Amino acid sequence: MSSIIELKNLTKIYREDGNEVVAVDNVNLQIQKGEFTAIVGPSGSGKTTLLNLLGGIDKPTSGQIIVDGTDITRLSFSQLVDFRLHNIGFVFQSYNLIPVLTAKENVEFVMFLQNRPQSEREKRSTELLTAIGLAERMNSRPSKLSGGQQQRVAVARALAPRPKFVLADEPTANLDSRSAENLLEIMEMLNRNENITFIFSTHDPRVMRKARRIVTLLDGHIDNDTVTG
Amino acid sequence: MWSLAWRNIWRNKRRTAITAASIMFAVFFCILMRGFQIGTWHDLIDSVLRSYTGYVQIHAKGFWDNHTLDYLIPENDPKISALDSLQLPIKRFIPRFESFALASNTQKIKAVIVTGISPSLEKNFTRIHEKIIDGEYLHENEKAILVSQRLAKFLNIAVGDSLVLMSQGYQGASAASLLKVKGIVKLPSPEFDNQMIFMPLATAQDFYSSPDLITSWIVDLKNPDEMKKVVKMLSAHLPTDRYEVMSWHEMLVELYQQYVSDEGGSVIMMIILYLIVGFGIFGTAMMMLNERRYELGIMIAIGMQRWRVSSLLSLELFLICIMGLIAGVALSVPILTYYHYHPITFTGQMAEAYKAFGMEPVMSIAWRIDYILHQMLNVALIAIIVLAYPVYSVFRLNLSHALKR
Ligand SMILES: Nc1ncnc2c1ncn2[C@@H]1O[C@H](COP(=O)(O)OP(=O)(O)OP(=O)(O)O)[C@@H](O)[C@H]1O
Ligand SMILES: [Mg+2]
Numbered sequence: 279m280s281s282i283i284e285l286k287n288l289t290k291i292y293r294e295d296g297n298e299v300v301a302v303d304n305v306n307l308q309i310q311k312g313e314f315t316a317i318v319g320p321s322g323s324g325k326t327t328l329l330n331l332l333g334g335i336d337k338p339t340s341g342q343i344i345v346d347g348t349d350i351t352r353l354s355f356s357q358l359v360d361f362r363l364h365n366i367g368f369v370f371q372s373y374n375l376i377p378v379l380t381a382k383e384n385v386e387f388v389m390f391l392q393n394r395p396q397s398e399r400e401k402r403s404t405e406l407l408t409a410i411g412l413a414e415r416m417n418s419r420p421s422k423l424s425g426g427q428q429q430r431v432a433v434a435r436a437l438a439p440r441p442k443f444v445l446a447d448e449p450t451a452n453l454d455s456r457s458a459e460n461l462l463e464i465m466e467m468l469n470r471n472e473n474i475t476f477i478f479s480t481h482d483p484r485v486m487r488k489a490r491r492i493v494t495l496l497d498g499h500i501d502n503d504t505v506t507g
Numbered sequence: 508m509w510s511l512a513w514r515n516i517w518r519n520k521r522r523t524a525i526t527a528a529s530i531m532f533a534v535f536f537c538i539l540m541r542g543f544q545i546g547t548w549h550d551l552i553d554s555v556l557r558s559y560t561g562y563v564q565i566h567a568k569g570f571w572d573n574h575t576l577d578y579l580i581p582e583n584d585p586k587i588s589a590l591d592s593l594q595l596p597i598k599r600f601i602p603r604f605e606s607f608a609l610a611s612n613t614q615k616i617k618a619v620i621v622t623g624i625s626p627s628l629e630k631n632f633t634r635i636h637e638k639i640i641d642g643e644y645l646h647e648n649e650k651a652i653l654v655s656q657r658l659a660k661f662l663n664i665a666v667g668d669s670l671v672l673m674s675q676g677y678q679g680a681s682a683a684s685l686l687k688v689k690g691i692v693k694l695p696s697p698e699f700d701n702q703m704i705f706m707p708l709a710t711a712q713d714f715y716s717s718p719d720l721i722t723s724w725i726v727d728l729k730n731p732d733e734m735k736k737v738v739k740m741l742s743a744h745l746p747t748d749r750y751e752v753m754s755w756h757e758m759l760v761e762l763y764q765q766y767v768s769d770e771g772g773s774v775i776m777m778i779i780l781y782l783i784v785g786f787g788i789f790g791t792a793m794m795m796l797n798e799r800r801y802e803l804g805i806m807i808a809i810g811m812q813r814w815r816v817s818s819l820l821s822l823e824l825f826l827i828c829i830m831g832l833i834a835g836v837a838l839s840v841p842i843l844t845y846y847h848y849h850p851i852t853f854t855g856q857m858a859e860a861y862k863a864f865g866m867e868p869v870m871s872i873a874w875r876i877d878y879i880l881h882q883m884l885n886v887a888l889i890a891i892i893v894l895a896y897p898v899y900s901v902f903r904l905n906l907s908h909a910l911k912r
Pocket of ligand 2: 325327
């Protein structure tokens, strides 16, 4: 198997009024295509920072992030925007969706930015909304959807353009345990059906159990890396 | 993108409505203010200029400053006739012979302004014949004069009497003549009414021993708005070492300065108004950005370029401005149109004041597209300046900070 992401000596140091915080400390990690991996660890261990670096949202202090042979740490801001547009799907903790767009329009939004034809967007969004069980709600605005439904739509949006991988920072943090489990089931189903790599962070032990690989962070370094599935 | 922007501006209906309404009122107020101002001045200037000087005159170079007979130009001037073939926006050139004299009726003597006119041409321009309150209008070449009302009263003369005029003619020749008063004219401006004498051009030339010479050409414009253009064109076609082409701006300096300062006052008013509006739009832009920092962060994170995000915000602000603008124009134009065709009529003191200057006691309102367009331009300009802020903010946005909740 070929690795689609390779982190080499990745370090992120925050400097704030004289204090230095090493949020990510010399991390080396490889992610293979099709993985369903959880990043876990206590609060402040560097999960968000690591995912932001992986997604090109933040720049590392040192080290390399190689995605499919490209070192994305060398890209400019706008090159990174385009890189994310064509390669990465994002699911954030909450309020992922554009409030004035319907569920369907939200799912199509990234494809719209990619200038994909209307017919393709239509087909793909319907297919995904059906897969996540929200076909009936596709013309609802986010405010009319529950938190769990909103997160499912966010997952559909992230997957819609078939990115190389999906990053999700605590996607279940604001959900009750049933919705959380449901979201994870949907994520796993889509991961298997579409063979799209998922990397997500979580606190929740029940969510962790669904992962096939668990990377544990502690004070910014990898404390444990276990393949379970 | 349009639909996204359109939906976004209705997220906060009240704010959008308030911002658009402030633009609407500014546009509305400015258009009406300008309409009344331009309308009133237009009337005032037109009546003053039409009563005597006209918008543009041509003289021998130096005449206006010296007003002596050392500065005369030929009445049959090939240079002036050549202008006719240029298709300038000019109705006609009206010749005048203007100088001073002493008028006397054996008891009293007074310095007067003598104007030699072409009775037929002047009929279509100053319409002096309509101002005759006693006696009759002049014929070409006749040895008779029209005397202004107050002057006639001062000299105690009436139609049919004769008046002695004395002056110095061209190149020092002495000029004296006994002329019959054919009519009395009432001139609107008291200043003119005190000292004007009109006579046929040929009579004036004869009196001043200046056959075939005149002092001025009044340029009768087709459209006063084209005055500057005409002055430029005339100056370009006449040798500047011998002729001066003057607009009323140079001839009636005081009136022009009043006009300019009144204009300046309203411009300052407009600037203040639009500054307030500008800050209003700015405030809206700022709130919009603060509320949506996270949302904009998400958009950039999932792959929307910053220029696209700022275009979206700009489009939203622009739509608000356009709505306000259209509402302001839509509100003011009917009012403008109404008062344009139904001018406000004054009564009482104000009316008397107007009449004293020979004007109709009405306040008219100009209906010209240019200053309406001007307001649109102002709003567009403000919008563009204010838009710099969201664009700047989007480009300065720190993505990982924006995404932190
Ligand atoms: N912008 C920043 N400036 C300074 N320090 C920061 C910044 N962002 C994160 N940190 C610090 O870096 C460390 C790692 O933070 P991070 O948010 O990555 O942890 P986390 O594992 O996501 O925590 P949580 O589970 O609470 O979300 C923390 O000590 C945090 O205080
Ligand atoms: Mg975190």
